[in-house]
Amino acid sequence: MTVFALETSCDETSAAVVVDGEVRANVVASQIRLHAEYGGVVPELAAREHLRNLLPVSRAAFETARTEPSQVDLIAATRGPGLPTALLIGLKAAQAMAFALQRPFYGVHHHVAHLYSPWITGDPPRADFRSFEPHISLIVSGGHTLLVHVPRLLEHRLLGSTLDDAAGECFDKTGKLLGLPYPAGPVMDRLAENGNPEAYDFPRPLRDEPNDDFSFSGLKTAVRYYLRDHPELARDPKALPDLCASVQAAIVDVLVTKTVRAARRWGVKLVTASGGVVCNRALRSELQKACAAHGLRLRLAAPAFCTDNAAMIAVLASLQAQQGRPPTDLDAEIRPDWSLEESHA
Template sequence: MTLLAIETSCDETSAAVVRDGRVLANVVSSQIALHAEYGGVVPELATREHLRNLVPLAQTALREARVTAKQLDALAATRGPGLPSALMVGLKAAQAMAFALRKSFLGIHHHEAHLYSPWIGGDPPVADFASFQPNVSLIVSGGHTMIVHVEAELKHRLLGSTVDDAAGECFDKVAKLIGLPYPGGPALEKLAEGGNPRAFDFPRPMLNEPSDDLSFSGLKTSVRYFLRDHPEILNDGRRLGDLCASVQAAILEVLVTKTVRTAKRLGLRCVTASGGVTCNRALRKELAAACGKNALTLRLAEKNLCTDNAAMIGILAERKMLRGDAATPLDAEIHASWDLE
């Protein structure tokens, strides 16, 4: 099966060509520079950029894969969740192509695609579902943070999620409080590299709660009050690094501890992680250390597949079609607030 997949759920436009579990092309256009001026994603600007970039990116993906539109067997696109106007660009474009080519179309849940991105790897990327094992999956990004029990391939159950801010949102908001440029998370991570993570003791919200839910709003507020009382830190390079390292340590301890604890409670031997924040080097290191200590197998999404991309959309769509899932109607609408079921 040869499939063209499209992803436009937020501020990255992506098109990928997938054939028989292999990613033949995966092209991504980032909008970071466009939104930096505003300190965050502006939905209207994101939508305009998707409209400008989608057709050239799809053409590039097909050209890199050496595939023509007529050779496609199916099309797929992210149906949700995401920014409504951004989602519509990709979904409606893919539906229109499917109609014109008389091919099947499948709308994909963005988070479900993240669940299986740790099972894609190599150069060129190939899906390795032969190695699949039941796992606890951490999806952590700027908009979402959740812990999911993946019981079997294409069978999962949401165990817990953030009750307020996502982990990535906490990174970005703290970065904004200390005056770092957008996107704040990577900038904070860079400053944290030379800092002392035990210099300041920030709260670990819900760390010891029995549920699998998470919370990061209180941590952000704690940092805001700390900076109000200690504004001089912003002008002290060494202490600012310590502050960033301490905030990062608090976020990561919650993510790692709750994920590993959940896996142990369920008697599972595998942990996976995906989403944009999984690019964070310290998170990858802490997860590896915790899983090693508890004899757990760890599968991390490759960094180029952690952020939004069409390759993971295409791999999941192909898998679902091979299983016999019904095609998505060509007049189906977006699901901007689609819950992971």
């Protein structure tokens, strides 16, 4: 089965070609530099860039995969959640292509696609579900922090989510307080490498609460007040690595503790993690340590498939088709607020 997919949920335009589970092409055009000037994603600018990038990215995907559009068996695109104008561009382009080629179309839930991205491994990368087993999955990105129980293929149960700021959002907002450029998460990761994570004792919101929800707004506020009360730190370049390491340690501690605790409570032996924040080296390292300490196996999405990408969209659509899930209507509309509870993989 040859699948062509588009991903345009936020600020990255991506096209992918997946053949029998092998990722033959996964092309991504990022808009980070465009939005950095504004300190965050501007929806109108994102939509404009998607329109500009969609055809070049799609052509590059077909050329890289050495595949023609006529050879495609199935077409997919992200249907939601995401920015409405951004979603609209990818979804309608994919639907038009499916109509023109008379191929089935699948409108994919972005977060469900993240759930299956840790199963894309190897060189060349290939999705392989033969070793699939029940697990707890952490999805952590700029806009979402989710804990999900996945008992079997294409079935999932949302256990908890963010009540306010997501983990990635907390990285960016605290980074801005520290004077770092957008997106601050990767910059904090690099600076924290040379810092002391115990230099400053920042709070771990909800870490010890007996639930699976997350809340990071309190941590952001604590950093703001600490910098207000210690203004000299903002002028001390030697303090910056320690501040970054301490903020990062607080975020990672919460994510790891709640993920491992959920896995032990549900009696599973596998943990997976995906989403842009899973590129963070401290999070990957601490998850590995914690899982090993509790006898849990760990599957982390490869960095190329952590951030928004069309390969994971193609992989999920292919899996849905193989499992007999019906295609999506060609007149289906975007679902910007599509919750994981409402999705049926």
